[in-house]
Amino acid sequence: MADLKDIKGIGPRAICLLNKIGIYTIEDLVTHYPFRYDVLERGDLSKTEDGEHIVIDGKIESVPILMRFKAGLNKMNFRLVTQSGVVGVSIFNRAFLKSKLEVGTGITVIGKFDKTKNVITASEIKLETLTNKRKIEPVYHCTSGLTNKNLATYINMAILMYGKEIPDYIPKTYIERYNFLNKKTSLNIIHNPSTEEKLKEVKIRLKYEELFAFMLKINYLKMENKKNNQGLDRKINREKLNSFIKKIPFQLTNDQKEAVEDIIKDLESKNRMNRLLQGDVGSGKTIVSFIAMVANYLSGYQSALMAPTEILAVQHFNNLKEFLKDSNINVELLTGSATKKDKLRIYEDLKNGDIDIVIGTHALIQEEVEYKNLGLVITDEQHRFGVNQRANLQNKGLKPDILYMSATPIPRTYALTIYGDMDMSIIKERPTGRQPVTTYVKKNEEIKDVLEMMYDELKQNHQVYVIAPLIEDSENSDLTTVNKLKDQMLLAFGKKYKIDIIHGKMAGGAKDLIMQEFAQGNIQILISTTVIEVGVDVANATTMVIFDANRFGLSTLHQLRGRVGRGSSKSKCILISNSDTKRLEIMKETDDGFVISEEDFKLRGHGDLFGTKQSGDMEFKIANLRSDYKILLQAKRDSKEYLLSEERKNDAIKENLIHTINSN
Numbered sequence: 192m193a194d195l196k197d198i199k200g201i202g203p204r205a206i207c208l209l210n211k212i213g214i215y216t217i218e219d220l221v222t223h224y225p226f227r228y229d230v231l232e233r234g235d236l237s238k239t240e241d242g243e244h245i246v247i248d249g250k251i252e253s254v255p256i257l258m259r260f261k262a263g264l265n266k267m268n269f270r271l272v273t274q275s276g277v278v279g280v281s282i283f284n285r286a287f288l289k290s291k292l293e294v295g296t297g298i299t300v301i302g303k304f305d306k307t308k309n310v311i312t313a314s315e316i317k318l319e320t321l322t323n324k325r326k327i328e329p330v331y332h333c334t335s336g337l338t339n340k341n342l343a344t345y346i347n348m349a350i351l352m353y354g355k356e357i358p359d360y361i362p363k364t365y366i367e368r369y370n371f372l373n374k375k376t377s378l379n380i381i382h383n384p385s386t387e388e389k390l391k392e393v394k395i396r397l398k399y400e401e402l403f404a405f406m407l408k409i410n411y412l413k414m415e416n417k418k419n420n421q422g423l424d425r426k427i428n429r430e431k432l433n434s435f436i437k438k439i440p441f442q443l444t445n446d447q448k449e450a451v452e453d454i455i456k457d458l459e460s461k462n463r464m465n466r467l468l469q470g471d472v473g474s475g476k477t478i479v480s481f482i483a484m485v486a487n488y489l490s491g492y493q494s495a496l497m498a499p500t501e502i503l504a505v506q507h508f509n510n511l512k513e514f515l516k517d518s519n520i521n522v523e524l525l526t527g528s529a530t531k532k533d534k535l536r537i538y539e540d541l542k543n544g545d546i547d548i549v550i551g552t553h554a555l556i557q558e559e560v561e562y563k564n565l566g567l568v569i570t571d572e573q574h575r576f577g578v579n580q581r582a583n584l585q586n587k588g589l590k591p592d593i594l595y596m597s598a599t600p601i602p603r604t605y606a607l608t609i610y611g612d613m614d615m616s617i618i619k620e621r622p623t624g625r626q627p628v629t630t631y632v633k634k635n636e637e638i639k640d641v642l643e644m645m646y647d648e649l650k651q652n653h654q655v656y657v658i659a660p661l662i663e664d665s666e667n668s669d670l671t672t673v674n675k676l677k678d679q680m681l682l683a684f685g686k687k688y689k690i691d692i693i694h695g696k697m698a699g700g701a702k703d704l705i706m707q708e709f710a711q712g713n714i715q716i717l718i719s720t721t722v723i724e725v726g727v728d729v730a731n732a733t734t735m736v737i738f739d740a741n742r743f744g745l746s747t748l749h750q751l752r753g754r755v756g757r758g759s760s761k762s763k764c765i766l767i768s769n770s771d772t773k774r775l776e777i778m779k780e781t782d783d784g785f786v787i788s789e790e791d792f793k794l795r796g797h798g799d800l801f802g803t804k805q806s807g808d809m810e811f812k813i814a815n816l817r818s819d820y821k822i823l824l825q826a827k828r829d830s831k832e833y834l835l836s837e838e839r840k841n842d843a844i845k846e847n848l849i850h851t852i853n854s855n
């Protein structure tokens with residue numbers, strides 16, 4: 192197919208600018224959809240009330256008078272003759288338009304009408320009159336040097352010249368079934384809608400197309416998984432497994448029991464496991480993964496448990512060692528900071544099968560690591576690893592069963608898509624004896640209250656986390672920092688309590704040491720960045736204080752709060768912020784992770800759900816997982832049907848699309 196440079200009017204400079212906003216191909220260009228539309232309907236001065244918005248066209252009657260103010264600001268005034276009378280126009284900071292605004296020029300003015308002064312304060316001036324009484328105008332994301340008008344021109348030229356060659360990802364069957372317009376016409380309409388009805392119709396078609404393509408990939412992945420999913424044939428000795436389970440010092444919740452059953456069934460089935468274990472922070476996923484690894488061991492295979500951070504890997508390692516202390520199951524820890532000598536020894540022992548269970552960070556899936564008979568791979572906090580690593584992991588070892596764990600309760604809509612290729616177990620129930628965490632929102636000025644609340648807990652021999660968004664002071668930010676808080680806390684509590692800091696820039700070993708000291712109760716106040724966000728478990732820590740709380744996303748706040756309330760004492764979470772945000776309100780109202788993620792979803796859209804950017808295949812150009820849920824469901828059904836159909840067999844476009852999954 193042709194390139195951007197083949198489009199009439201697009202030169203090297205334009206290509207550069209288009210690249211800047213992520214447009215590299217003709218397809219990118221024509222699917223650079225407007226993010227909104229301005230409806231330009233010619234207003235009537237006599238029918239417009241004071242302070243109302245108005246769109247009106249006419250001819251310039253007076254030479255614009257330009258006034259310049261401090262700091263480069265400017266204002267222009269002139270008179271405009273319209274069909275409903277003469278009106279004054281003021282516009283700020285458009286001095287550059289002056290030479291174009293000659294007397295007699297036809298323009299359109301959009302702005303606010305001051306009826307008493309008979310003046311429109313314009314937010315925008317277009318150098319043309321309205322051709323119809325009503326016009327729907329697309330508004331695009333632009334960049335400096337590339338105007339809305341440029342973009343519209345390029346897009347329309349591209350559609351004109353190459354519209355027929357743009358691939359349509361909807362198979363013929365569904366185009367016919369739903370009476371969809373063809374791709375070229377649809378593109379034409381989305382960029383130049385004549386009416387709202389037409390626009391609506393074509394939007395549905397383009398959303399469907401996008402979601403169909405997406406679900407086709409997911410369903411394909413699912414099908415392939417099923418196809419190459421010959422797993423390990425094994426039986427698990429339930430009696431032996433139960434004797435391990437009996438040693439757990441608490442009673443498993445029903446949801447935990449069910450998750451364990453799901454996993455055992457998967458392990459024993461001839462098919463390969465590809466399961467997601469989802470559960471809110473503190474719901475007790477770790478013990479489920481331990482049981483899974485013991486079950487795997489009992490059937491004669493090695494297990495690998497991968498954590499996103501060293502701190503977490505160490506914590507899992509220590510807990511598992513404790514759990515298995517009366518057994519002869521051999522557990523090892525492999526992280527990036529292990530010495531070369533240790534690494535080599537561990538590699539050797541993994542290869543010859545002396546190690547039964549290995550826990551670590553992503554070091555576990557490095558090239559050099561070979562396993563004798565890897566039967567189970569578990570990844571904790573799966574979203575931290577990014578979606579693409581799914582494939583990586585699956586290719587290690589023989590045909591290991593795979594279990595993903597995620598502490599982010601994902602709204603059903605979302606889970607259905609990004610995890611659509613997996614089976615799911617969900618832990619909703621919390622372990623008994625847990626007390627809900629009370630959340631307070633405090634202003635910076637109320638720091639004394641906060642210190643008192645901290646002191647109350649410290650006096651009872653409880654521990655406190657204090658979180659700041661930054662490590663060190665910086666000139667261009669007045670956010671709270673770990674270092675500043677350290678001084679502050681030392682001043683307030685330094686005589687009586689041990690205070691330390693932990694942050695992402697510290698060496699792994701140093702972090703682990705401090706974390707261990709905190710876990711053992713040798714540190715009472717731990718000041719940190721969000722490095723402790725993920726998974727750390729210290730039951731005696733009952734207070735979480737978060738400075739500049741408005742700087743954190745809902746999911747992050749929820750994860751942070753999940754660090755307390757893990758024991759039987761009542762816990763507190765104190766959010767400090769001078770700006771009241773909706774987020775902080777939500778935090779105060781609920782501690783149900785599912786509700787919170789639903790709210791996060793609403794506030795920020797799907798792209799940001801985890802506070803970290805998701806893989807590129809989750810970015811949609813026109814569809815929205817939440818508001819287009821119904822279309823999504825239809826696309827899901829159809830893509831499944833299509834994958835099994837005859838039509839697919841000679842459809843190159845869709846095959847290409849499917850194969851992009853293997854390359855990214």
Ligand code: ADP
Nearest residue numbers: 441442443444472473474475476477478622728
């Ligand atoms: P998460 O799901 O966030 O990873 P963890 O597995 O770290 O949660 O569990 C949090 C804490 O709850 C741990 O201290 C764990 O030992 C404890 N726990 C897990 N399950 C239960 C249970 N059924 N009853 C009591 N405590 C439990």
Ligand code: MG
Nearest residue numbers: 476477598726
């Ligand atoms: Mg966990």
